[in-house]
Amino acid sequence: MGWNLIRVYAVLVxxxxxxxxxxxxLLSFNASQFGAFPMAGFSLRWFVxxxxxxxxxxxxxxxxxxxxxxxxxxxxxxxxxxxxxxxxRIPGRNLLTTVLIxxxxxxxxxxxxxxxxxLNFVGIGRSFIxxxxxxxxxxxxxxxxxxxxxxxxxxxxxxxxxxSLGASPRQTFFAVTLPLxxxxxxxxxxxxxxxxxxxxxxxxxxxxxxVETVPTQIFAMLRHSISPEINALGTVMIVLTVGLPLxxxxxxxxxxxKSGVSEPR
Amino acid sequence: xxxxxxxxxxxxxxxxxxxxxxxxxxxLPLVFIVVYSFWLRSAVGPxxxxxxxxxxxxxxxxxxxxxxxxxTLKIAAITTVLCAILGYPAAYFVARSKGNKVILLLLLMLxxxxxxxxxxxxxxxxxxxxxxxxxxxxxxxxxxxPFRMLYNEGAVILGLVHFLLxxxxxxxxVSLDGIDTSFEDAACSLGATRWQAFTQVTLPLSxxxxxxxxxxxxxxxxxxxxTPVVLGGPRDAMFANLVYEAIITQLNWPMGxxxxxxxxxxxxxxxxxxxxxxxxxxxTRGLG
Numbered sequence: 001m002g003w004n005l006i007r008v009y010a011v012l013v014x015x016x017x018x019x020x021x022x023x024x025x026l027l028s029f030n031a032s033q034f035g036a037f038p039m040a041g042f043s044l045r046w047f048v049x050x051x052x053x054x055x056x057x058x059x060x061x062x063x064x065x066x067x068x069x070x071x072x073x074x075x076x077x078x079x080x081x082x083x084x085x086x087x088x089r090i091p092g093r094n095l096l097t098t099v100l101i102x103x104x105x106x107x108x109x110x111x112x113x114x115x116x117x118x119l120n121f122v123g124i125g126r127s128f129i130x131x132x133x134x135x136x137x138x139x140x141x142x143x144x145x146x147x148x149x150x151x152x153x154x155x156x157x158x159x160x161x162x163x164s165l166g167a168s169p170r171q172t173f174f175a176v177t178l179p180l181x182x183x184x185x186x187x188x189x190x191x192x193x194x195x196x197x198x199x200x201x202x203x204x205x206x207x208x209x210x211v212e213t214v215p216t217q218i219f220a221m222l223r224h225s226i227s228p229e230i231n232a233l234g235t236v237m238i239v240l241t242v243g244l245p246l247x248x249x250x251x252x253x254x255x256x257x258k259s260g261v262s263e264p265r
Numbered sequence: 266x267x268x269x270x271x272x273x274x275x276x277x278x279x280x281x282x283x284x285x286x287x288x289x290x291x292x293l294p295l296v297f298i299v300v301y302s303f304w305l306r307s308a309v310g311p312x313x314x315x316x317x318x319x320x321x322x323x324x325x326x327x328x329x330x331x332x333x334x335x336x337t338l339k340i341a342a343i344t345t346v347l348c349a350i351l352g353y354p355a356a357y358f359v360a361r362s363k364g365n366k367v368i369l370l371l372l373l374m375l376x377x378x379x380x381x382x383x384x385x386x387x388x389x390x391x392x393x394x395x396x397x398x399x400x401x402x403x404x405x406x407x408x409x410x411p412f413r414m415l416y417n418e419g420a421v422i423l424g425l426v427h428f429l430l431x432x433x434x435x436x437x438x439v440s441l442d443g444i445d446t447s448f449e450d451a452a453c454s455l456g457a458t459r460w461q462a463f464t465q466v467t468l469p470l471s472x473x474x475x476x477x478x479x480x481x482x483x484x485x486x487x488x489x490x491x492t493p494v495v496l497g498g499p500r501d502a503m504f505a506n507l508v509y510e511a512i513i514t515q516l517n518w519p520m521g522x523x524x525x526x527x528x529x530x531x532x533x534x535x536x537x538x539x540x541x542x543x544x545x546x547x548x549t550r551g552l553g
Contacts, residue, residue: 010354010357013355014355016427017430017431018375020384020388024390027390076282080283081279083279084277085276099284102292105536109505110526111291113298113512114291114297115290116512117298118293118294118297136286136290137291144283201491215380218386219382219494226389226390230386237380238379238380241378242378245378
């Protein structure tokens with residue numbers, strides 16, 4: 001009796017989680033003039049409308065540029081820090097970890113206000129640079145946690161073998177460690193990109209007037225009312241933020257299999 | 266330089282960019298707004314530098330601010346309890362299920378990849394006057410006029426639960442997954458019923474995960490800005506909305522600093538309490 005009840009309950013909870021999102025996707029193909037039920041046939045017109053909407057396309061370019069730059073910077077900082085935390089015995093390791101994941105512990109609004117006022121004080125106003133700085137600091141803890149978890153799974157003795165066979169530390173890093181690390185780097189970068197791409201609260205504080213990212217563009221469009229165009233934009237975002245990680249995970253798995261490292265749990 | 270000395274310096278060289286970024290972009294700014302909160306806004310020109318308690322006095326005594334703060338904590342508490350009630354059994358199902366591991370893992374992770382703003386606005390399609398629910402009810406003839414379900418506190422809580430549930434499920438899953446199922450079997454073989462085995466063995470062992478999920482849900486709910494704007498009415502503002510109002514709309518940065526620090530202290534107090542009893546490492550287990 002008990003297990004079946006739990007199964008039904010879990011199915012209902014997951015329906016609650018996914019059904020509203022499925023409705024967004026469904027309505028984005030609605031041919032009707034208004035973004036609502038009843039459905040009036042299948043149509044791609046709202047995706048065409050998106051493509052022709054300059055504001056939306058600008059927001060897309062901003063979000064993509066921000067996400068890419070943020071992923072590159074955040075992953076570089078995160079991988080280096082993770083290497084230090086996993087591979088070396090350093091005093092105060094716990095404290096250091098807490099400091100590095102502090103951006104998760106501070107409420108996003110507070111972080112947004114602090115960064116805005118401080119950067120403004122040192123002469124950097126609301127700008128793309130402020131957005132980038134904010135996104136990097138916001139994504140860094142996630143990158144560190146993901147990369148650390150993967151690093152633990154890479155065995156040290158392969159590197160030691162390379163060193164004992166006469167490779168220099170630099171050669172060892174580029175020929176042995178980095179290839180083994182690639183799945184972790186890719187996972188971290190993807191994580192940083194999607195988190196940056198999704199971010200809205202901090203972005204609303206940091207963005208200069210007139211500049212929008214995709215989430216803030218949706219937020220601004222919602223002020224009027226929900227429209228099929230917003231649903232279409234939502235569908236595109238779902239495809240991007242769900243499809244990309246799935247693709248990334250599949251790629252990482254193939255890479256890992258090729259290099260003979262078993263997936264760390 | 267000796268090899269040992271270099272070996273000792275190496276990790277600090279690796280750490281310094283990340284530590285520098287956190288120090289410069291988070292810790293120093295936090296210290297800065299502490300100082301800023303004692304300045305005063307002047308009607309024209311730059312803010313008055315000094316040590317004034319006015320902002321803090323207003324933040325702590327103004328009945329409107331206090332009402333919003335208490336209301337925010339209430340909404341966060343209700344959200345957290347609902348997440349626990351909905352999330353625990355779902356996590357239990359995923360942890361104990363013998364089905365396809367990939368699909369179960371997807372069920373855990375997929376909600377995180379769907380954008381927050383999309384998930385929030387998706388409820389307008391469901392609850393709006395021409396949304397799925399109203400259309401269904403009218404087609405069935407149960408109601409003749411659209412029923413007003415949006416732009417109230419209930420909709421805000423619903424949106425927050427929908428957004429935060431995955432955090433709860435993941436944290437409870439991580440702790441349930443770490444419990445050896447043979448404990449339950451042992452309890453049963455000693456004469457306990459399945460239910461007794463669950464309430465006396467599994468549930469207590471999974472409490473740290475439940476607490477971690479609860480803390481995350483509470484802190485994220487209490488700090489939310491977008492959900493009340495999108496799903497709430499004008500009277501459903503939460504504390505983060507006050508902060509945004511002070512900083513972006515009124516440009517009263519000293520007051521905004523004091524208000525955001527007040528939020529930080531209240532929520533930080535909770536995190537500190539949690540850390541004292543359970544340790545922060547539990548919190549990061551679910552993320553790795």
